[in-house]
Amino acid sequence: AAPLPPPAQRPVGPQEDKANTGVTGSRPARRTNHNRLTEPTMEMLSAALQAHECMEVNRCGQDGLSFTTSEERQRQEDARRYSAMWVFISSMVGLLIAVMENETRWSADSKGKSSQGLSTALKGIVVGSTFVTFFFLYQYYDAAISLRRLTGVRLGSGVSMSSLRGAGLFYQCLLEIAMHLPQPVPGLDTTLSVYNKGVGRNSVYDMDSILCVAMFVRMAYLPRFYGEVLSDLRSDAAQAISRLNAVVFDNTFVVKYVLANSLNCVVLLTALLIILFAYMLMVFERPIDSGTLGNFANCVWLI
16 A cells, blocks of 8 residues: 655545535635725725714604704705805895995086985995895804704704804804994995095095995905805815814815915906905095096006
8 A cells, every 4th residue: 555645745635624624625715914904095084984974964863753864964055055155146246236336426426416316225225235145144054053953963943142152153153244234324424534644634535435445345255155155165075074184174274275276266366356455545545636546547557
């Protein structure tokens, strides 16, 4: 009889293979390094966070019976975007009408004519546009509070001081209300005298011109309009990336993002600032008799 092969070279039989591996007639598979961690990409992290938010949103409501779904979150996101769009539009309409009222009154006064009726009507339209802005501003914060409520934060119903404080939006809301208060008001036709050292006498400004210039603060809504309406900086993927990098997508971030990534927006923003500053310069220099800067083209050249 032939001698048995050495143990290291002896073939393994079916019974021995079953005893060693638990599977009949098969060898143990070659071990591979499956424990090595794969570096996650931004798409994987974003998808994981969105899945986590989806599980957080699709949970039982406070009454134990109803469920808050992702459709409700999407509905509130659409409502917030819609309200932000109309807040910006109504604010800009009021600003343009105020400029129109200011120029109409100045042109009539320089010609010795009266424009009291037209001026009062335009002021009324400005005040009406402000009320429309407040309405959509209320809708905007109602949607924002509802979104916070869907994340599990216990907040009161509606838009109130307690719900705004709980959502961390109280001071932001106060600031935006204060931004819309300066405006020409019907019946307010007073003047303001300021001593001008350059000409050695007082320069008289009417309150409508000063309030019209103060309305330019509404241009602060431009970053929000771009971030929430025109771009995807409020999308779920963008919010997930912001949480990963501990970055808040506020108006300051939107301005930095636009300046760093869009040359067209930079050119448009520069032209807009030149026009705004030139008009403000003209309003404050125009009451001076024979002032060179009373002409808008000269103010644009100077700026």
